[in-house]
Amino acid sequence: MLRSPSGVIGLIILLLAISVALFGPMLFPNSPWRMVQRPFLPPFTLATVPLGTDALGRDVFAGMIFGARVSLLVGMVSTLVALVVGVPIGAMAGYFGGRVDDALMRFTEFFQTIPSFALAIVLVAILQPSIYSIVASIALVSWPPVARLVRGEVLSLRTREYVQAAVVTGQSNTWIILREILPNTLSPVIVLASLMVATAILLESSLAFLGLGDPNLISWGYMVGAGRTVIRQAWWITVFPGVAILISVLGLNLIGEGLNDALNPRLSREGR
Amino acid sequence: MSKRVLLGVLLACGLAAPALAQEPKAGGAINAVIQPEPPGLMLAMVQNGPVQMVSGNIFEGLLRYSPKLEPQPELAESWSVSEDAKTYTFKLRKGVTWHDGKPFTAADVLFSIEMLKQTHARARNNLAQVDKVEAPDDYTVVFTLKQPFGPFLGIFEVGSMPIVPKHLYEGTDWKTNPYNNAPVGTGPFMFKEWQKGSFIRLVKNPNYYEKGKPYLDEIYWQIIPDAAARSVAYETGKVDVLPGGSVENFDVPRLSKLKDTCVTGAGWEFFSPLAWLWLNNRQGPLADKRVRQAVMFAIDRDFAKDVIWNGLGKVATGPSASTIKYYTDDVPKYPYDPAKAKALLKEAGYKGEKIRLLPLAYGETWQRWGEAVKQNLQDVGMNIETIATDVAGFNQKIGDWDYDIAFTYLYQYGDPALGVGRNYVSSAIAKGQVFNNVEGYSNPEIDKLFADGAVATPDSKRKEIYEKAQKILVEDVPVAWMLELQFPTIMRCKVKNLITTGIGVNDGFKDAWLDK
Numbered sequence: 001m002l003r004s005p006s007g008v009i010g011l012i013i014l015l016l017a018i019s020v021a022l023f024g025p026m027l028f029p030n031s032p033w034r035m036v037q038r039p040f041l042p043p044f045t046l047a048t049v050p051l052g053t054d055a056l057g058r059d060v061f062a063g064m065i066f067g068a069r070v071s072l073l074v075g076m077v078s079t080l081v082a083l084v085v086g087v088p089i090g091a092m093a094g095y096f097g098g099r100v101d102d103a104l105m106r107f108t109e110f111f112q113t114i115p116s117f118a119l120a121i122v123l124v125a126i127l128q129p130s131i132y133s134i135v136a137s138i139a140l141v142s143w144p145p146v147a148r149l150v151r152g153e154v155l156s157l158r159t160r161e162y163v164q165a166a167v168v169t170g171q172s173n174t175w176i177i178l179r180e181i182l183p184n185t186l187s188p189v190i191v192l193a194s195l196m197v198a199t200a201i202l203l204e205s206s207l208a209f210l211g212l213g214d215p216n217l218i219s220w221g222y223m224v225g226a227g228r229t230v231i232r233q234a235w236w237i238t239v240f241p242g243v244a245i246l247i248s249v250l251g252l253n254l255i256g257e258g259l260n261d262a263l264n265p266r267l268s269r270e271g272r
Numbered sequence: 273m274s275k276r277v278l279l280g281v282l283l284a285c286g287l288a289a290p291a292l293a294q295e296p297k298a299g300g301a302i303n304a305v306i307q308p309e310p311p312g313l314m315l316a317m318v319q320n321g322p323v324q325m326v327s328g329n330i331f332e333g334l335l336r337y338s339p340k341l342e343p344q345p346e347l348a349e350s351w352s353v354s355e356d357a358k359t360y361t362f363k364l365r366k367g368v369t370w371h372d373g374k375p376f377t378a379a380d381v382l383f384s385i386e387m388l389k390q391t392h393a394r395a396r397n398n399l400a401q402v403d404k405v406e407a408p409d410d411y412t413v414v415f416t417l418k419q420p421f422g423p424f425l426g427i428f429e430v431g432s433m434p435i436v437p438k439h440l441y442e443g444t445d446w447k448t449n450p451y452n453n454a455p456v457g458t459g460p461f462m463f464k465e466w467q468k469g470s471f472i473r474l475v476k477n478p479n480y481y482e483k484g485k486p487y488l489d490e491i492y493w494q495i496i497p498d499a500a501a502r503s504v505a506y507e508t509g510k511v512d513v514l515p516g517g518s519v520e521n522f523d524v525p526r527l528s529k530l531k532d533t534c535v536t537g538a539g540w541e542f543f544s545p546l547a548w549l550w551l552n553n554r555q556g557p558l559a560d561k562r563v564r565q566a567v568m569f570a571i572d573r574d575f576a577k578d579v580i581w582n583g584l585g586k587v588a589t590g591p592s593a594s595t596i597k598y599y600t601d602d603v604p605k606y607p608y609d610p611a612k613a614k615a616l617l618k619e620a621g622y623k624g625e626k627i628r629l630l631p632l633a634y635g636e637t638w639q640r641w642g643e644a645v646k647q648n649l650q651d652v653g654m655n656i657e658t659i660a661t662d663v664a665g666f667n668q669k670i671g672d673w674d675y676d677i678a679f680t681y682l683y684q685y686g687d688p689a690l691g692v693g694r695n696y697v698s699s700a701i702a703k704g705q706v707f708n709n710v711e712g713y714s715n716p717e718i719d720k721l722f723a724d725g726a727v728a729t730p731d732s733k734r735k736e737i738y739e740k741a742q743k744i745l746v747e748d749v750p751v752a753w754m755l756e757l758q759f760p761t762i763m764r765c766k767v768k769n770l771i772t773t774g775i776g777v778n779d780g781f782k783d784a785w786l787d788k
Contacts, residue, residue, distance in 0.1 A: 215658035
C-alpha cells in the first residue's frame with residue numbers, strides 16, 4: 001500500500017480529515033450555528049473568520065470543521081451497516097446456492113432495481129430527516145453491491161479443495177463460512193468499502209443539499225445547499241465546503257485504488 | 273396605514289404611483305409567478321394564499337378595499353347602515369353577468385353566503401353576528417345583525433366572501449362540481465386553461481361591466497417550483513411580476529437594482545401578515561409565563577429583520593400589527609436582552625429540558641430564521657431540538673398540539689375582531705385545526721374583552737377594550753411575536769396600476785395595464 005504513491009496521498013488526506021473531525025471542534029469550540037460577524041463577509045478579510053461568513057453571519061470555517069465530523073461519521077457508519085447487512089447475505093447466497101441463492105439474489109435485485117438516490121430521498125422524507133434516518137437509508141441503498149460481490153467470491157471459493165476438505169472433515173457450515181471462506185473474500189470487500197465511504201459522503205451531501213439533512217447538525221452538503229441560492233453574491237459559502245467534499249471523496253478513491261494495488265499485487269503488476 | 277414601504281436606498285426606481293396621470297393602454301399579456309401552485313381555484317372551497325391571488329381576479333366580492341382599508345364598490349354599488357347599526361343594505365350593480373352569460377342577481381349573494389358558511393371557516397366566523405340575510409328584490413341584499421358588529425363592513429373582500437354562481441352550484445355536490453376546475457365568476461378575467469405544473473392562463477372578460485376594463489388581454493401565472501429559478505425567470509424576461517414572497521429575500525436587493533424594475537411593499541395592508549412563534553402553553557417549560565417571556569428577551573428580532581428579511585418589515589410589539597385598527601405600542605417591551613432571559617429561566621427553574629422547535633417549510637428564509645432563533649435560544653441555555661417537517665407534517669403536528677415552539681405567520685384582516693382574536697380566545701381552541709388558538713392560551717378576561725370588543729360601540733369604546741387586551745396579552749406572552757412581515761412585489765416598470773388596493777395583486781389585474 002505504501003508503495004503506491006496515490007494510495008499514500010489518499011491516506012494522508014483521510015488521516016487529515018479524520019483528525020480535523022476528531023480534534024477540530026476542540027480547537028475551535030464555537031458553534032458553527034452562531035452568528036459571529038456581519039453576513040456575507042468575504043474570506044481572508046478577518047483573521048477570526050478566515051473563510052468568511054454565510055448568509056446569517058456564521059463562520060464558514062467553523063462549519064467546515066464541524067461538517068467534517070458529520071460527513072465522515074455518516075460515511076463510515078453507513079458503510080459499516082451496509083457491510084453488516086450485505087456480507088452475510090452474499091455469503092449465504094454463494095455458499096448454499098440453489099433456492100437460498102435464488103431467494104436472496106431476487107431480494108437483492110429488488111433493491112437494485114430502484115434508483116438508490118431516489119430510494120434514499122423517499123426513506124429520509126418518510127422517516128423525517130435525522131442523523132439516524134440518514135445513516136439507515138444510505139446503508140439500505142448501498143448494501144446490494146456488497147452482497148453481490150461477496151456472493152461471487154464465495155461461489156468461486158466454494159469449490160476450492162481446502163473448502164471441500166473442511167466439508168469432508170465434518171466442519172459446520174458456519175465455521176466454514178466464517179473461518180475458511182470469508183477471510184479470503186476480504187480484500188475486494190475492503191476495496192469496495194473504501195469506495196462506499198466516498199459514495200456515502202456524496203449521498204449524505206446530496207440529501208443535505210436538498211434540505212434533507214439533520215437540521216441539528218451542520219454538514220458540508222447542507223452548507224452547499226444553503227449557499228446555493230446566493231452563489232452569485234457569495235461564492236465562498238458553497239465553494240469551500242464543496243472543495244472539502246471533493247478532496248475527501250478523492251482521497252477515499254485514491255485509497256481504494258492503493259488498496260487494490262496492494263491487495264492484488266499480481267493483478268496490478270500485470271496491469272503495468 | 274397606507275404607507276408605502278421603501279426598500280431602502282437600493283430602490284431603483286421607486287413606486288408605481290397610481291396617481292401618475294397617464295392614459296391606460298389596452299392590450300398585452302402579463303406573465304406573473306404563482307408560488308406555490310394552488311391546490312385548486314374555487315375560492316369558496318379553498319383559500320390558500322396562491323388560490324386567492326389567482327382567483328381574486330376571476331371572482332369578485334361585494335366590496336373592494338383601498339390601501340387605507342376603506343370599503344369601495346365592487347359587486348355592490350352602494351350601501352347604507354341603519355341608525356342602530358344592525359341593518360346593512362347593499363344595492364347591487366345591474367347588468368353584471370357571469371362568465372357564462374347568465375345574469376348576476378341577489379339570489380347569487382344569498383346562495384354564496386349559505387355555501388360559504390359550510391366551506392369557508394373564516395367566512396363562517398365573520399358571519400356569526402348575522403341574524404338573517406334577505407333579498408327584497410333582485411338587486412338589493414339586506415343583512416340584519418344580532419347586535420352591532422363594528423368590523424362588519426370589512427368582511428366583503430373577495431377572498432373572505434367570494435360571490436359564486438348559484439345556477440352552477442345549487443343542488444350539486446360542491447366538492448365534485450366540475451366548475452371547481454374551471455371556475456366561473458363575475459370578475460375581469462376568465463379562467464382559460466391550467467397546465468398542471470406549468471402555468472394557469474386567464475383571459476380578458478370581454479363583457480366586463482366596467483367599460484374598457486380590464487386592459488390586459490391575458491394573464492399567465494407561471495408555476496416555477498424553485499426560488500432561484502423564479503429569480504432567473506424574472507431576469508431573463510420570462511415573467512414580469514414577482515408577487516410578494518415568490519423570491520428569497522436576499523434576492524430582492526439584487527433584483528430591485530435591475531433595469532426597468534419597480535418594487536413596492538404596498539398591496540398587503542388588508543392582510544398585514546404578522547409572524548410569531550407558537551409556544552405550547554399546555555405542557556413543559558413553556559407552560560410557565562416566565563419561560564415564555566424569556567423567549568421574547570432571548571430572540572434578537574432586529575437581527576431577523578435586518579439580516580434574514582433584508583431590512584423588510586418591522587419588529588412586532590404585540591398581537592396586533594401596527595397597520596390595523598386600535599393598535600397600540602403602549603405595552604410591555606421585550607428588547608433583545610439575553611441576560612434578562614437567563615435570569616427569568618433561572619427564576620422559573622428551567623433545568624435544560626428538551627424543547628422542540630418546528631420551523632416553517634416555506635423556503636430558505638424560514639429555514640434560516642429557524643436556525644437563527646434556535647441559536648438565540650441556545651445562547652441563553654435552552655435545549656432546543658429542531659424538527660424538520662414538510663408543510664403537511666407541520667400542519668398535522670400543530671393540529672395535534674405535538675410541538676413546543678413553532679413558526680407561523682397569520683393575516684390580520686384589518687380589525688382585531690376579524691384577525692387577532694381568533695388566535696387568543698379560548699373558544700378558538702380546536703384540536704386538529706391549524707391557524708387558531710393552537711398555543712392553548714386560555715384567559716377568561718381576554719375572552720371577555722374580545723367578545724365585548726367585537727360588538728361595542730362607539731369606536732372609542734372598542735379602542736379602549738382592544739388596547740387593554742393588547743396589554744394583557746403582551747404581558748402573558750401566549751405566543752412570541754416576531755415581525756410584521758413585508759412581501760415586496762417586484763415587477764417591470766412597464767406594468768402600471770397593478771397595485772391599487774389593500775390586497776394588491778389578488779384583485780389588481782382589473783386596473784393593470786402595460787405601457788408598451
